[in-house]
Amino acid sequence: MTQSPWDRSLAVTTDIVIFTIRDRKLELLLVRRAAAPFQGQWALPGGVVGPDEGLKACATRALDEQTGVSGVYLEQLYTFGDPGRDPLRRVISIAYYALVPSDRLELRASAAPQAVGWFALEQLPPLAFDHCEIVALAHHRLVSKLTYSTIAFQFMGEKFTLSELQAVHEIILAQRVDKRNFRKWALALEQIEPTGEERRDGKHRPAQLYRLKFPGRVEIIR
C-alpha cells in the first residue's frame, strides 16, 4: 500500500462542548484561540489526538487541561470532517459533549483567565471554524436526551433537592414544568434516593436532599 497524499496536512482532533448551568442559564465553555487560523476568536476547547491516545482519552485530557474538571459525563457527539472546515489544513474532528455540575466549575488557575470563559448559550460570540454547528448539534442532542434519559442528573452536585433538579429541566427545555408531575416522574425512575439531610436556604421550608444511586450512570427510559 502506498503512502497517502495526507502526510503533511492531516490532523485528527477532538472538540468538546462543555455544558453547565449557572445563574439559571445553560452555559458553555469557550477558549480564545492563540494561533491562526481564527486567532483571537472564541472556539470550543479541544486538542490534537496523540499517536497512542484514544479519542475519549484525548477529549478527557483536553477537558482537564483547559478547565481542571475531571470525572464528569462525557459522550461522543458526532465527527466533523468536511474539507475546508479549517482553511489551513484538513482536520477531522471528533466532537464530544460534557456536562459539568454547577458546584465544580471553578476553572483551573493555570489557564490564562481571560483566555477561557463561560458563555450563555443564547449569547454566544462568533465562533471559529464550524463550531457554531457543533454547538447546535450538541444542544439538540442534550434537549432530546432529556426526554428519554436521566442525562440531566449529571448536572447535579453530590447532593441536590428536587426543586434544583426540576430547575435544570426547566432551563434546558426553556419552559416551566409541573412540580407534582415532575416529582412523580423523577422518583419513579428509582435513580435517586434521599440522603436524610435537608438544605436550608432562604426564608422558607427546608428541602430534602437527594443523591444519585448510581453516579455517572445515565439510564435510557421509556
Added chain:
Amino acid sequence: MTQSPWDRSLAVTTDIVIFTIRDRKLELLLVRRAAAPFQGQWALPGGVVGPDEGLKACATRALDEQTGVSGVYLEQLYTFGDPGRDPLRRVISIAYYALVPSDRLELRASAAPQAVGWFALEQLPPLAFDHCEIVALAHHRLVSKLTYSTIAFQFMGEKFTLSELQAVHEIILAQRVDKRNFRKWALALEQIEPTGEERRDGKHRPAQLYRLKFPGRVEIIR
C-alpha cells in the same frame, strides 16, 4: 506549530454497516480482505478518506464501489479510534450504517463475486479489526431507532404492502407485532399513501400497495 509524529502512519477511513432484509432475515454486507492485516478475513466495506473528500462522500463512494447501490439511507454511527484497533498503523474510522431496500441488492458485477457477500446478522463469520463491535452498535442503533422513528421505511422498495412493512419490523425486533395495531400506527404517521394498485401473489386476497410520501426522509416520532 510543528509536525505531529503521525506523518507516515495515520489513516482516516470509513466503515459501513450495510443492512438489508432478505429471506426474512436481517443481513449485512461483508467483503473479504485482500491485504494484510486480516488478509482473507471478512470485514466491513469501507475506504480511506481522500484528501478533498467529505466523510459521508467517502462512505457513499465505498458503498457504491462495493455494492453498486446508491441513493440509499446512510447515517453516521460512531467514530472508532482506539490505538491498536489496527495492528499495523493508527486508524481512525468513522462508521456509517446504510439501509438497502431488498429490491436493490444485486451486487455490482465488477466486484469479484466471491469477495463480497450478504450474511445473516445471527450467523456472521469472524470479523477483522473491531468490526464486530461496530456491527453490534449499528444493530443496537437500528433497533432503538425503529421504536421512535420511521427508519424502517427505508428498507422498503418503491411500492410495498403494509404486511411487508410489518414483516420488516418483526424481523428487526425479532418478535411478532399485532396486525391491527401496527396498521393503526403506520397509517397515523401520515408518511405513506396508497398508490391505488394492488399486489397479487400467492393464493390469497391481493394487497393494497403503498408508497412513501417523502422518500429518503426519516421522521422522529413520539
Added chain:
DNA sequence: AATTATTAGTGTATAAAGTACACTAAATTT
C-alpha cells in the same frame, strides 16, 4: 410574639396513548 413572605411538599381526576383480541374478504389451488 405575631405576621408576612417564600419555597417545599402532597393527590386526584381526566385525557391520551398503547395493547389485546377475532372475524370477514378476496384471491389461488385442488
Added chain:
DNA sequence: AAATTTAGTGTACTTTATACACTAATAATT
C-alpha cells in the same frame, strides 16, 4: 365447489401523561 392462504377491519381495556390547589415549614419583619 371446497379448501387454503393472506388482506383487511373495530372496540374494550390498560397504562401513561397531564392538569390542577392547597398545607407545611422556615426566615425575616413588625
